[in-house]
Amino acid sequence: MDSQQQTRTVVHKLAKQYERIADDLRAKIRAGEHLPGDRIPTEDALKTHYKVSAPTIRHAVGVLEAEGLVQRQHGRGTFVRKPRAKVQRTAERYQWEKDRVKLSDEERRTTGATERDTGRDMSALEFYAAYDSVFANADLAAVFDVSEGTKLLHRVYRTRLKTEDAPLSLIDSYIVHDVAARNPDLLLADNEPWPGGTQHQLYTIGIELDHIREELTARPPTVDEAQQLELSAGTAVIALRKISVATTGDVVEVSDVVLPGDRTVAVYTTQLTRWDD
Amino acid sequence: MDSQQQTRTVVHKLAKQYERIADDLRAKIRAGEHLPGDRIPTEDALKTHYKVSAPTIRHAVGVLEAEGLVQRQHGRGTFVRKPRAKVQRTAERYQWEKDRVKLSDEERRTTGATERDTGRDMSALEFYAAYDSVFANADLAAVFDVSEGTKLLHRVYRTRLKTEDAPLSLIDSYIVHDVAARNPDLLLADNEPWPGGTQHQLYTIGIELDHIREELTARPPTVDEAQQLELSAGTAVIALRKISVATTGDVVEVSDVVLPGDRTVAVYTTQLTRWDD
DNA sequence: GAGTGGTCTAGACCACTGT
DNA sequence: CAGTGGTCTAGACCACTCC
Numbered sequence: 001m002d003s004q005q006q007t008r009t010v011v012h013k014l015a016k017q018y019e020r021i022a023d024d025l026r027a028k029i030r031a032g033e034h035l036p037g038d039r040i041p042t043e044d045a046l047k048t049h050y051k052v053s054a055p056t057i058r059h060a061v062g063v064l065e066a067e068g069l070v071q072r073q074h075g076r077g078t079f080v081r082k083p084r085a086k087v088q089r090t091a092e093r094y095q096w097e098k099d100r101v102k103l104s105d106e107e108r109r110t111t112g113a114t115e116r117d118t119g120r121d122m123s124a125l126e127f128y129a130a131y132d133s134v135f136a137n138a139d140l141a142a143v144f145d146v147s148e149g150t151k152l153l154h155r156v157y158r159t160r161l162k163t164e165d166a167p168l169s170l171i172d173s174y175i176v177h178d179v180a181a182r183n184p185d186l187l188l189a190d191n192e193p194w195p196g197g198t199q200h201q202l203y204t205i206g207i208e209l210d211h212i213r214e215e216l217t218a219r220p221p222t223v224d225e226a227q228q229l230e231l232s233a234g235t236a237v238i239a240l241r242k243i244s245v246a247t248t249g250d251v252v253e254v255s256d257v258v259l260p261g262d263r264t265v266a267v268y269t270t271q272l273t274r275w276d277d
Numbered sequence: 278m279d280s281q282q283q284t285r286t287v288v289h290k291l292a293k294q295y296e297r298i299a300d301d302l303r304a305k306i307r308a309g310e311h312l313p314g315d316r317i318p319t320e321d322a323l324k325t326h327y328k329v330s331a332p333t334i335r336h337a338v339g340v341l342e343a344e345g346l347v348q349r350q351h352g353r354g355t356f357v358r359k360p361r362a363k364v365q366r367t368a369e370r371y372q373w374e375k376d377r378v379k380l381s382d383e384e385r386r387t388t389g390a391t392e393r394d395t396g397r398d399m400s401a402l403e404f405y406a407a408y409d410s411v412f413a414n415a416d417l418a419a420v421f422d423v424s425e426g427t428k429l430l431h432r433v434y435r436t437r438l439k440t441e442d443a444p445l446s447l448i449d450s451y452i453v454h455d456v457a458a459r460n461p462d463l464l465l466a467d468n469e470p471w472p473g474g475t476q477h478q479l480y481t482i483g484i485e486l487d488h489i490r491e492e493l494t495a496r497p498p499t500v501d502e503a504q505q506l507e508l509s510a511g512t513a514v515i516a517l518r519k520i521s522v523a524t525t526g527d528v529v530e531v532s533d534v535v536l537p538g539d540r541t542v543a544v545y546t547t548q549l550t551r552w553d554d
Numbered sequence: 555g556a557g558t559g560g561t562c563t564a565g566a567c568c569a570c571t572g573t
Numbered sequence: 574c575a576g577t578g579g580t581c582t583a584g585a586c587c588a589c590t591c592c
Contacts, residue, residue, distance in 0.1 A: 076572085352591080
């Protein structure tokens with residue numbers, strides 16, 4: 001009653017050597033023979049042990065690295081990867097942010113949504129923002145329902161824990177330029193971090209959000225993303241597109257967010273209505 | 278006004294050869310010199326072109342494959358990867374499923390949540406289900422708030438488009454065994470696919486769901502997952518934990534869902550309450 | 555059978571880490 | 574400077590695809 005799905009870890013006899021070795025090492029790690037954080041035997045030792053050439057060992061270890069099971073460090077050794085501490089990113093942040101829009105400037109200034117999610121206060125976080133203008137490509141034009149080439153305000157955000165080098169996320173946010181320009185303050189990166197966040201920014205130009213739609217996919221990082229987020233081989237990213245829709249039905253802001261998969265948990269709660277018994 | 282973020286594709290002079298070659302090929306693909314679906318030059322041709330040995334070319338192409346940009350096919354060539362058609366998975370499925378619980382058996386039999394998401398009808402989908410029992414590990418025990426070792430009903434689901442070999446998702450679902458046993462029909466895989474889905478199953482034992490929490494991360498697939506979902510190198514999966522909470526506050530069902538990142542978009546909509554102006 | 559990618563060897567030399 | 578991983582060569586042979 002349980003067989004079909006389990007018998008997959010078949011021992012491929014006469015399998016390729018690197019597979020055999022990778023399987024063996026993987027099993028040893030799973031069995032706890034090498035614990036997270038531990039260094040596994042050197043390539044030289046493995047070479048002797050398995051009686052194969054150096055490139056074959058490298059290939060085998062490379063497979064485990066691509067799986068995210070181990071991490072090679074030049075000059076130091078190869079280590080069993082520890083699960084990274086996860087940072088939550090909840091969708092409740094949006095309602096929370098909306099509720100704060102009507103608070104006083106002072107109250108808004110105290111905390112932002114990222115602090116709320118990470119549980120850190122503002123002093124532990126460092127913000128970076130840069131603004132420029134771009135012209136809508138076909139993709140963005142379709143989402144905003146404007147014609148291709150429409151001028152958009154493009155805002156780039158990086159948020160970083162002061163204790164770490166790599167940012168927590170890479171965010172590219174877009175707003176139709178003419179809409180944002182209704183409040184000239186919104187065109188200047190100098191005003192970031194804006195107390196109250198994007199929803200308050202939109203409020204200053206008379207926009208109230210009705211709902212936010214988020215579309216998530218997973219993929220390997222691009223070279224740029226891997227560098228910026230300091231991701232090693234064997235990790236993936238969550239690519240999230242956030243679409244903010246105003247009470248008028250217009251799409252007013254679109255953000256492309258890239259989150260490191262090994263340290264982020266995106267959380268969504270779907271509240272269900274009661275049956276009326 | 279746009280420089281900081283763009284200047285990252287620096288040409289590393291004297292870079293490693295495989296990096297230089299990978300960069301060059303990547304640029305050519307980006308520039309449209311090789312279109313999605315096209316075959317790129319053979320390794321032999323590249324070897325001659327770049328004047329390096331075979332393993333170096335293989336390494337360079339391997340980098341692009343890990344990025345998901347190309348896909349190697351033994352005996353055929355190396356091809357620029359086409360974006361896969363995406364299947365949406367919306368959280369609205371849960372309210373939809375709940376609304377259907379009280380419909381007649383006949384009405385429920387017509388469609389399930391997966392058909393709704395994929396836009397296919399039941400005849401195009403093939404279901405597989407297997408049940409067994411497991412004892413709660415620390416992780417599951419914590420989520421269910423029961424003691425470690427508690428007996429759980431473990432249900433494995435695979436749903437597949439009949440026109441394809443690979444399933445759309447891998448699902449491992451858990452329910453506390455004693456709870457499920459209140460309706461003996463729920464212990465038999467033969468009753469799957471159950472008209473109305475899990476929420477109707479729970480309804481037969483007097484359980485109404487209050488909300489569903491979903492936690493998403495991204496990571497490279499395990500070897501098993503890659504085989505089952507037929508994922509090639511350079512893809513990631515969305516690992517989703519779905520936690521169903523009853524109106525009593527109890528966690529009644531937990532599912533671990535693995536979705537292929539290159540073909541799945543998970544969609545969540547956060548409805549915001551209006552400001553009362 | 556020709557074309558193309560996959561595995562493997564044996565060994566040279568380079569580059570980073572830590573003592 | 575010793576230890577360890579990273580890059581690269583030159584070439585042999587295997588395995589899959591397609592004509």
